[in-house]
Structure formats: C-alpha cells, structure tokens
Amino acid sequence: FERKQFKSLKELLSTMEPADIAEVLAEKAPAERVFLFRLLPKDIAIEVFEFLEGAEREELLGSFTDTEVAAIIEEMSDDDRTALFDELPAKTVKKLLAHLSPEERKLANALLNYQADSAGRIMTPEFIDLKETMTASQALARIRATAAKKETIYTSFVVSPERKLKGTVHLEDLILASPDTPVTDFMDGLPVFVTTDTDQEEAAKTMSKYDLQTIPVVDRESRLVGILTFDDILDIVQEEATEDFERMAGISPVDESYLDAGIMTLTRKRLTWLLVCIVTQLFSSFILERYSFVLESVVALAFFIPLLIGTGGNTGTQAATLVIRGFTVGEIVREDLFRVISKEIVSGFLLGISLAVLASIRAWTMGTGYGVALTVAASVVGVVMLGNLVGAFLPFAAKKLNIDPAVMSGPFITTVVDILGLLLYFEVARRVLVLG
Amino acid sequence: FERKQFKSLKELLSTMEPADIAEVLAEKAPAERVFLFRLLPKDIAIEVFEFLEGAEREELLGSFTDTEVAAIIEEMSDDDRTALFDELPAKTVKKLLAHLSPEERKLANALLNYQADSAGRIMTPEFIDLKETMTASQALARIRATAAKKETIYTSFVVSPERKLKGTVHLEDLILASPDTPVTDFMDGLPVFVTTDTDQEEAAKTMSKYDLQTIPVVDRESRLVGILTFDDILDIVQEEATEDFERMAGISPVDESYLDAGIMTLTRKRLTWLLVCIVTQLFSSFILERYSFVLESVVALAFFIPLLIGTGGNTGTQAATLVIRGFTVGEIVREDLFRVISKEIVSGFLLGISLAVLASIRAWTMGTGYGVALTVAASVVGVVMLGNLVGAFLPFAAKKLNIDPAVMSGPFITTVVDILGLLLYFEVARRVLVLG
Numbered sequence: 001f002e003r004k005q006f007k008s009l010k011e012l013l014s015t016m017e018p019a020d021i022a023e024v025l026a027e028k029a030p031a032e033r034v035f036l037f038r039l040l041p042k043d044i045a046i047e048v049f050e051f052l053e054g055a056e057r058e059e060l061l062g063s064f065t066d067t068e069v070a071a072i073i074e075e076m077s078d079d080d081r082t083a084l085f086d087e088l089p090a091k092t093v094k095k096l097l098a099h100l101s102p103e104e105r106k107l108a109n110a111l112l113n114y115q116a117d118s119a120g121r122i123m124t125p126e127f128i129d130l131k132e133t134m135t136a137s138q139a140l141a142r143i144r145a146t147a148a149k150k151e152t153i154y155t156s157f158v159v160s161p162e163r164k165l166k167g168t169v170h171l172e173d174l175i176l177a178s179p180d181t182p183v184t185d186f187m188d189g190l191p192v193f194v195t196t197d198t199d200q201e202e203a204a205k206t207m208s209k210y211d212l213q214t215i216p217v218v219d220r221e222s223r224l225v226g227i228l229t230f231d232d233i234l235d236i237v238q239e240e241a242t243e244d245f246e247r248m249a250g251i252s253p254v255d256e257s258y259l260d261a262g263i264m265t266l267t268r269k270r271l272t273w274l275l276v277c278i279v280t281q282l283f284s285s286f287i288l289e290r291y292s293f294v295l296e297s298v299v300a301l302a303f304f305i306p307l308l309i310g311t312g313g314n315t316g317t318q319a320a321t322l323v324i325r326g327f328t329v330g331e332i333v334r335e336d337l338f339r340v341i342s343k344e345i346v347s348g349f350l351l352g353i354s355l356a357v358l359a360s361i362r363a364w365t366m367g368t369g370y371g372v373a374l375t376v377a378a379s380v381v382g383v384v385m386l387g388n389l390v391g392a393f394l395p396f397a398a399k400k401l402n403i404d405p406a407v408m409s410g411p412f413i414t415t416v417v418d419i420l421g422l423l424l425y426f427e428v429a430r431r432v433l434v435l436g
Numbered sequence: 437f438e439r440k441q442f443k444s445l446k447e448l449l450s451t452m453e454p455a456d457i458a459e460v461l462a463e464k465a466p467a468e469r470v471f472l473f474r475l476l477p478k479d480i481a482i483e484v485f486e487f488l489e490g491a492e493r494e495e496l497l498g499s500f501t502d503t504e505v506a507a508i509i510e511e512m513s514d515d516d517r518t519a520l521f522d523e524l525p526a527k528t529v530k531k532l533l534a535h536l537s538p539e540e541r542k543l544a545n546a547l548l549n550y551q552a553d554s555a556g557r558i559m560t561p562e563f564i565d566l567k568e569t570m571t572a573s574q575a576l577a578r579i580r581a582t583a584a585k586k587e588t589i590y591t592s593f594v595v596s597p598e599r600k601l602k603g604t605v606h607l608e609d610l611i612l613a614s615p616d617t618p619v620t621d622f623m624d625g626l627p628v629f630v631t632t633d634t635d636q637e638e639a640a641k642t643m644s645k646y647d648l649q650t651i652p653v654v655d656r657e658s659r660l661v662g663i664l665t666f667d668d669i670l671d672i673v674q675e676e677a678t679e680d681f682e683r684m685a686g687i688s689p690v691d692e693s694y695l696d697a698g699i700m701t702l703t704r705k706r707l708t709w710l711l712v713c714i715v716t717q718l719f720s721s722f723i724l725e726r727y728s729f730v731l732e733s734v735v736a737l738a739f740f741i742p743l744l745i746g747t748g749g750n751t752g753t754q755a756a757t758l759v760i761r762g763f764t765v766g767e768i769v770r771e772d773l774f775r776v777i778s779k780e781i782v783s784g785f786l787l788g789i790s791l792a793v794l795a796s797i798r799a800w801t802m803g804t805g806y807g808v809a810l811t812v813a814a815s816v817v818g819v820v821m822l823g824n825l826v827g828a829f830l831p832f833a834a835k836k837l838n839i840d841p842a843v844m845s846g847p848f849i850t851t852v853v854d855i856l857g858l859l860l861y862f863e864v865a866r867r868v869l870v871l872g
Contacts, residue, residue, distance in 0.1 A: 015626065017628060017646055019645050019646050019647070140611075143611070144611060144612060147608060147611075147612060153607075153608050153611075154590050154607070154608075171589075171590070171607060171611075172583060172589050172590075175576075175579070175580060175583075175589075175607075175611075176580060176583060190451065192453060208670050208674070209455050210453055210455050211455070211667045213649060213666060230649060230666050231647045233670070234644050234666075234669070234670065234673065237670065237673055237674065237677075238644070238673065238765060241673075241677040242761055242765060244681075245680075245681070245684075245757050245760075245761045246757065246758075246761070248681075248684075248757070249753045249754045249756075249757035249758075250750060250753075250754060251754050251757065251758065254758075257762070257765075257767040258758050258759070258761075258762040258767055258768055258776075259762075259767060259768065259772060259775060259776075263779055263782050263783050263786070264786075266758075266779070266783055267783045267786045267787055270751075270754050270783070270787060271787060271790060273750075274747065274750055274751065274754075274787060274790075274791060275790070275791070275794070277746065277747070277750055278743065278746075278747055278791050278794055278795060279794065281742060281743040281746050281747065282743065282794075282795075282798050284739075284742040284743055284746075285739040285740055285742075285743060285798060285799075285802075288738055288739040288741075288742070289736075289739050289802070292735055292736075292738075292739075295735055295738055296735055299728055299731055299732055299735075300725075300728075302724055302728075302731055302738045302741070303720075303721040303724040303725050303728075304721055305724075305738070305741050305742060306717060306720040306721075306724070306741060306745055306854050306855075306858060307714065307717040307718065307720055307721060309742055309745075309746070310713065310714075310717050310720075310745070310749075310850060310851060310854055311710065311713070311714055311717065313746075313749065313850065314686060314709075314710055314713055314846070314847040314850070314851075315706070315710065317685050317686075317846055317847065318685045318686060318687050318706050318710075318847075320685075321681050321682065321684070321685035321687065322682075322685075322687065322690075322694050322702075323694070324681075325678055325681045325682070325694075326693070326694040326695075329674060329678060329693075331693040331694055331695060332694055332695065336695060339695060340694075340695075343699055343702070346699050347699050347702055347703045347706070350699070350700075350703045351703055351706060351707060351710060354707060354710075354711070355710060355711070355714050358711070358714055358715065358718075359714060359718075362718050362721060363721075366721075366725070410750070410753055410846070411750040411753065411754075414746060414749065414750070414850075415746060415750075418742050418746055419742075422742060
C-alpha cells in the first residue's frame with residue numbers, strides 16, 4: 001500500500017456503518033482482516049468487533065498485544081462481553097478477565113454466574129438508576145452525567161435505598177414534565193419486570209407482549225440488577241426460531257453458522273435423531289415380515305407402501321407444525337388439547353377422502369381387482385387421520401412432560417406414523433382380501 | 437352488578453397493563469367483552485383495542501355507535517389502523533374511513549395505497565421532523581411541542597425544505613449537546629433508510645442488522661414519508677418465521693391463528709401440497725410395478741422399503757432445513773452452492789455408513805442371505821447421500837428461480853427423495869442379486 005491509498009482507505013472506512021465494516025472484514029483473509037481492523041479508530045473498532053462472529057473474534061484477539069486486548073475487552077458493552085466469554089474456551093476467558101479493571105471484572109463475573117439462556121446471563125448492569133426523592137430536573141441532571149456509560153437513557157429506573165425496583169421513568173415523560181415535579185409523580189409504579197432466572201425466551205415473549213424496548217431484571221430479593229434491551233430480544237427471537245427449525249428437522253441445535261460449523265459437528269448433530277428413527281424404522285421391517293404372506297399373495301400391495309406412508313408422514317408433519325408453532329407464538333395452550341384433536345380429526349377425514357380418490361383410481365386402473373383399490377382407499381383415509389392425530393397429539397404430550405414440543409416433529413412423527421400406517425394397511429388388506 | 441362491585445372492577449382494570457386486559461377480554465363471551473370494554477377509560481380503551489385480534493375488533497366495532505367508532509378509529513396509531521383496515525372487508529373500511537377527520541383520512545389512504553407487505557404499508561407517518569437550521573434548544577422545543585401525537589421521540593429526522601431526508605437526531609445526543617449547537621453538528625448525516633417499496637422482511641433485516649430502534653422510510657424522490665419502529669419489526673420477524681414453518685411443512689400461509697381458523701380453511705391450505713405430493717408419489721407405484729419381478733423373487737426386499745425411503749426423507753429434510761434457515765438469517769448466499777453441496781456429500785457419506793451398519797445387521801440376521809444385506813447397506817448409503825444432495829440443492833434452485841426456498845422442503849423433498857431412492861434400491865438389488 002502507498003501512503004495515499006492508506007489514507008483514502010481509512011477515510012472510506014470512516015464513512016461506513018460498523019455492521020457493514022464487520023461484513024467486509026468477515027469476507028477477508030485473516031491477515032488482511034487484522035490489517036484493516038487496526039486501521040479503524042478505537043471507538044469504531046469496538047463496535048465492529050461486537051458485530052463479528054465468534055471465530056473471527058477469537059482470531060483477532062490472538063493477533064493483538066495484551067494491552068490492545070485489554071482495551072477492547074474493557075470497552076465492550078457487558079452483554080456483548082458475556083456473549084464473547086461464552087464462546088471462548090475457559091482458559092482464554094480467565095486470561096481475558098485478568099485484563100479487566102477490578103470493577104469491570106466484578107460485572108463480568110456477576111453476569112457469568114447466571115445459568116445459560118437466563119435473563120441474568122444476557123442482561124446488562126449498565127442502566128441509569130434514580131432515587132425516589134428526585135425531581136424531574138435532578139433526574140435529568142443525573143441522566144446527563146451518567147449517560148455516556150449506559151446502554152439506554154430512554155428508560156431509567158427508580159430504586160429504594162435497598163436497591164429494590166420502585167418504578168420506571170421514560171425519558172419522554174421526564175422531558176415533558178415541569179422541572180420540580182417529583183419523579184414518583186410520573187414514573188410507572190407497577191412496571192413489568194423479569195427475574196435473573198427467567199428463561200431468555202420467556203423474557204423476549206414478555207417484552208414482545210407489552211411492546212417494551214427495555215425491561216428491568218430483578219434478583220430473588222426484588223433488587224434491580226440489570227436490564228434487557230430490544231436488540232437482545234431480536235437476537236433471541238431469531239436464535240430460538242433457528243433452534244426450533246433445527247429441532248423440527250431432527251437436528252440438535254448448532255451453535256455456529258452452517259458454513260463455519262465443521263463437517264464432523266454437523267454430522268454428529270444430525271446423527272442422533274437419524275439413529276433413533278432408523279432403530280424405530282426397524283419395526284417396519286418386522287411388521288412387513290409378519291405380513292409377508294399377504295405380500296406374497298398380492299404383490300401389488302407393495303406398490304402403494306411408499307405412497308401410503310409418505311402421505312401419512314406429510315399430514316403428520318403438517319399437523320405437528322401447526323400445533324408447535326401455535327405453542328411458540330402463544331396461540332395454543334395445553335388446555336386446547338381436545339379442541340385441537342377434534343379439529344384435526346375432521347380435517348384429516350376431509351383431506352383423507354380427497355387423497356383417497358386419487359390413489360384408488362390409480363389402484364383400480366392397474367387391473368389387480370377392486371380389493372386392492374378398496375384397501376388403498378380405506379388405508380389412505382385411515383393413515384391421513386392417523387397422521388393428523390399423532391402429529392397433533394405428540395407436541396401436547398411433550399409439553400406435558402416439559403420437553404420442547406419442537407422435538408416431536410418431522411423425522412420422529414414421520415417414523416411413528418409410518419409404522420402405525422403399515423399396521424393399518426396390512427390389517428385392512430388381510431380383511432378386505434380375506435387372506436390368512 | 438351492584439354499584440360497588442362495578443367500581444372495584446373499574447379500579448382493578450385500571451391497575452392492569454393494556455396487553456393483559458386484551459388477553460382477559462379475548463377469553464370472555466362477546467356480550468361480557470363489550471361490557472368490560474365500555475368500563476375502560478378512553479385512552480386505555482384504545483391501547484387495549486390495538487392489542488386485540490381481528491375477529492374481536494370487528495365484533496366490538498359492530499357494538500358501538502358511530503360516534504364511538506369514530507373516536508376509537510381516530511385515536512388509533514396509524515400503523516395499527518392500517519393493519520385493522522387490512523383485515524376488514526372493503527365495504528366496512530370505506531364506512532370507517534368516513535368517520536375519520538379529513539386529515540386522518542388522508543394519512544390512512546396514503547398508507548393503504550402501498551402494496552401489501554411493503555414498508556410503506558406498515559410505516560407510520562407520525563414522526564418528528566426538524567429543520568437543518570435549528571439549534572439543539574429549538575429542536576428540543578419542537579419535540580416537546582409535538583411529542584404527544586408522535587410514535588417515538590427518541591429519534592427525530594432532519595429534512596430539507598423539499599422534505600428530503602438529511603439526517604437523524606437521537607434524543608440522547610440532543611440532551612447532551614449544549615443548547616446553541618446546530619442540529620447538523622450532531623445529527624447522523626448518512627442514516628440507514630428503506631424505501632416505501634422495500635419488502636417488510638427486508639426492512640426488518642436491515643433494522644436488525646444495524647441494531648436500529650427506528651428506521652426512516654423515504655419515497656422514490658428521497659422524501660421522508662414515514663418511519664418503522666421496533667415493535668413493527670418484532671411482529672414481522674415472528675410472522676415471517678411462522679410463514680416459513682408453514683411453508684416448510686407444505687402448508688400455504690394461514691392468516692388467522694390456528695384456533696380461529698375454520699376447518700375448511702385449514703384443510704384447503706394443506707390440501708394443495710398434499711395433492712402435489714400424492715400425484716408425485718404415484719410414480720413410486722409405477723416404479724414398483726416395473727420392478728415387481730424383483731419383488732416376486734425376493735419378497736424380503738419389500739421389508740426395507742419404509743426404512744429406506746424414511747431415512748432418505750429424514751436426511752433430505754435435515755439438509756433442506758439447514759440450507760433454508762441459512763438463507764433466511766443470511767448465513768448462506770447463492771454463491772455458496774458448491775461449498776454447501778460438497779459439505780453435504782461428505783456428511784451424507786458419514787451418516788450413510790453409520791446408518792447402513794444398523795440396517796444391514798437386521799437384514800443379515802433375517803436369514804435371507806448376504807445379497808439382501810449388501811443391497812440394503814449400499815442403498816442406505818446411497819439414499820442418505822441422495823437425500824442430502826436433493827435437500828441442499830432444491831432450496832438453491834428455488835432461490836435461483838426467485839421462489840421462496842422454504843417451499844422446497846418437508847413434503848416435497850421427502851417425495852422426490854422417495855422416488856429417486858426406490859429407483860436406486862431396485863437397481864442395486866437387480867444387479868447385486870443378478871435378477872432380470
């Protein structure tokens with residue numbers, strides 16, 4: 001690089017948004033990434049660092065001197081730092097904690113002691129606290145004085161001398177109030193809050209339900225210890241949706257992005273459910289073996305096995321998806337079991353009839369007799385209703401057993417329906433065709 | 437009700453959050469709902485109304501006099517009103533529009549003319565605009581004067597006399613600035629924005645990427661016409677995730693909640709893909725018919741059909757889910773095709789080997805000879821790799837054809853893999869067992 005190019009590169013970077021710079025850096029080779037990162041002014045560098053992914057962060061940290069590392073770690077916001085520490089090996093975390101000032105280290109440690117996926121883990125203690133005795137102008141003075149180090153100034157929190165949460169104050173109301181009004185006059189005295197133990201998904205739901213941009217987090221003694229802000233919950237909502245998609249396809253949640261994850265990791269995350277399913281599927285071979293006398297008499301019955309179990313699996317997946325998603329967004333609760341099941345039975349009957357018409361026309365025109373056509377028709381109706389029933393019921397059962405309903409879906413439901421569907425099909429065939 | 441009970445009921449309602457009141461109302465019978473709603477003070481009533489679902493809103497509106505309707509509609513925030521009008525029949529909308537003051541009607545009409553799912557459709561025009569010539573104290577005075585009617589006061593927008601967007605001002609910076617500083621000194625002069633045509637999902641992604649609580653919306657002439665706020669994007673993110681879940685299970689997006697949707701609606705939304713799949717599945721019966729001479733010689737081959745196609749379908753769904761979700765959260769782009777495919781081929785081989793061991797042990801212990809065991813083992817490896825390949829490739833193909841990749845999943849992929857898997861299985865069997 002010439003000195004001039006160097007300068008114009010610096011200028012170019014300074015006009016870009018930190019999120020965009022992070023994107024550019026992510027695409028570069030490691031050496032180039034370190035070089036470009038060092039060109040950034042310190043305050044922007046930290047913001048860019050917060051936007052980078054785990055692997056890139058670790059690599060960048062490795063390329064810095066201890067003093068540089070200390071500066072970056074110390075300037076990061078608390079929740080981003082906790083997320084970073086979460087991703088790094090314990091040994092590295094310990095080394096990094098040593099770089100923090102004693103006060104910062106105390107905060108980081110406090111955050112790290114809450115259990116994974118709890119509100120305590122992702123909250124930031126960088127909120128503005130006000131006293132009950134303050135007036136609007138005193139409160140505004142305190143906000144002005146402390147704003148620079150805080151996560152948000154749009155909501156501040158009134159606490160008692162014992163640090164118990166007494167109310168929330170919106171900057172909006174503070175600005176519109178006359179200077180001498182006590183804060184207790186315009187604070188929200190019954191604010192919605194979560195506790196440090198609250199699951200992060202629960203916390204996100206609460207914030208979404210009440211349209212909150214900030215929610216206070218209190219400990220078991222009702223003391224205010226942190227806040228969650230809106231960028232936290234967006235991340236949570238996206239993360240939880242991804243986990244649900246993965247679970248519904250029988251994949252254990254993958255922490256890294258698809259392209260970053262190693263092939264062995266991906267394979268391992270997928271293998272568990274595939275093994276469960278194939279072991280369960282072995283039953284299907286026993287069932288077919290048991291009914292082989294039927295198959296040997298009328299080999300045409302085998303022609304419809306894929307169609308039949310495929311259709312059952314598809315309807316089961318549909319029903320499960322509707323119920324699981326209903327649980328997630330809160331539109332369905334445990335008590336709705338009978339409403340849901342009866343809906344699925346009726347809908348299964350209607351779907352079954354429509355699909356049976358098509359399948360039995362094919363069986364009929366094949367010229368193997370009415371018996372096979374009748375068997376196929378009856379079995380399609382049965383298997384579709386079965387798929388609906390199993391697909392709707394299993395998520396409720398999971399909920400009852402406090403298992404994530406999303407686990408009860410896709411591969412697992414398909415497998416269960418396959419096996420029950422085969423039993424149904426051959427039982428119907430045996431009776432209709434009067435065999436064995 | 438006694439007069440006293442009446443009063444304490446009113447008091448109870450006044451301590452509750454609007455979102456909670458809406459929840460209580462939703463559970464009541466219509467008559468009771470109307471009764472309770474009328475007890476609410478006007479300002480709270482409007483907030484509660486905005487939290488209610490479509491069906492309840494319509495019903496409540498029906499129970500009011502014209503003057504009452506006019507008051508509610510006029511007080512609703514613009515984006516909520518647009519959402520309400522979207523849900524109602526055109527005739528009702530026209531009637532309701534008549535209730536608005538001329539100014540409000542102009543706004544509502546403006547919002548309604550943007551296409552569905554665009555930023556224009558959900559934006560609110562209730563933002564605070566500032567002039568380039570203003571100082572911090574003048575800006576603050578303007579915010580104080582107009583705050584009551586605006587959606588947010590945390591971000592205001594500097595516009596030129598032609599109403600072109602010049603920059604955004606954060607209340608934070610405004611409060612911390614000395615009174616005489618011109619707004620142009622501390623405004624963000626290159627703010628991130630979207631246009632009225634931007635798809636709402638795109639707009640949500642942009643806000644999420646840059647951690648924005650508010651984003652300006654400009655028209656084709658770069659004039660500032662509205663803003664999106666964070667509660668809008670949370671709704672969009674949830675809505676889009678639900679749509680993706682439904683599409684991935686072969687369900688056309690359902691607009692209502694599961695319990696509100698009629699059985700016929702649900703059945704219709706599910707039938708299309710089931711029909712597509714069953715018609716495609718008919719091919720499987722033709723394939724099996726063609727290979728019936730193989731089946732007749734070795735009926736044991738039929739025992740493994742469900743296991744084989746089930747496994748192929750499961751791996752296909754897993755691969756498709758990883759790729760589709762990768763597209764949605766932006767971790768995978770079109771150019772990654774070859775990286776993804778090669779990853780899936782290697783991973784498919786590893787998964788296939790593990791699963792083939794289990795399946796072939798079962799085939800071997802069945803005592804039908806090594807030939808069947810070998811056929812099953814080779815076919816499991818083949819079908820798992822096939823499932824991975826099809827599951828990873830089809831979403832890319834959809835993306836290329838500008839179809840939502842989520843459509844290429846669950847039922848459809850399972851069906852395609854079923855058919856290709858059967859062909860593979862019987863071709864392998866024919867060669868290994870030297871038949872036909």
